[in-house]
Amino acid sequence: MTQTRRRGADLEQAVYQATREILNTEGLSQLTFAKVAAKAQTSKPVIYRHWETPFSLALLAIQDKIKADNHGQLDQVVLTGESLAADLLLVTQRFTASMDAFGKTFMESWFEGVSHDDSAQLKQMLAKVRKIDLNAIDRVLERAVTRGELTGTDLPEKLKLLPFEWLRYRMLAKESIGSAELRLLVDDILVPTYLHRLGPKN
Structure with missing residues (x-):
């Protein structure tokens, strides 16, 4: 046949x-x-x-x-948290799942197979990923402003990208990323930093 x-x-x-x-x-x-x-x-x-x-x-x-x-890109995640911390946790959980989908095996072999001719395409991909990451955090910040937790969304890009760079480093370093690590990232690093820059004045 x-x-x-x-x-x-x-x-x-x-x-x-x-x-x-x-x-x-x-x-x-x-x-x-x-x-x-x-x-x-x-x-x-x-x-x-x-x-x-x-x-x-x-x-x-x-x-x-x-x-x-x-079920879509990171910046398309459905945000249902009732606080800045809850929404950030949703985004970081989804990002971690994305990294798991990429896979440790892929990560280990990825850069060794990239030639000079491929570098332009890699830069384009990284630029696209950067935009998606920024959009995801912007959505979180906008919801926090609506709830009155923050006074604006004008954070430096480096602070918006901080959670993703922190998580990517841990994956490349083959360090564990579980609920405890995500809570530390959100509760002890991101929320205090974002509130320091954009929180309501007491």
């Missing part, structure tokens, strides 16, 4: 899944269109028509997994 040729979303998901499996088992440096095509049961010309380079395919495959595992 002739196998039905994959198209559209079905093809995309098969290719992304195959890409992630190769990244997980062999690393970014071993990712090729030929391997992806074979594992996804499609042809190399199909891969070449839809994706520019193995690196760009890897970026999209990882982003797809993060969105799927977390």
Whole structure:
């Protein structure tokens, strides 16, 4: 029986899944269109028509997994907290889940497989991630202003990005990130800092 040729979303998901499996088992440096095509049961010309380079395919495959595992981007998380701390905890929990979706194996092999030619695409991805992170914190700050916890949202970008950089460092350093670490980050670092900069005057 002739196998039905994959198209559209079905093809995309098969290719992304195959890409992630190769990244997980062999690393970014071993990712090729030929391997992806074979594992996804499609042809190399199909891969070449839809994706520019193995690196760009890897970026999209990882982003797809993060969105799927977390039901959207970080700045789309539904905020239901009744305080600044509660909303920040929701965002940091979601961010940690995103990092788990990326996976320690991917993280360990990622940078060793990045070539000079791929650096521009990596910078574009990091710029996009930075914007998503900032949007997520802006939403938290806006809700805190509405509740009267803060007087504004004009925080320096470095302070807005602090929780994500703190968490990324712990992952790269292979340190644990559990509920205790998230509580310390939120209750002892973020909330006091944000209140110091933007809190109501007593």
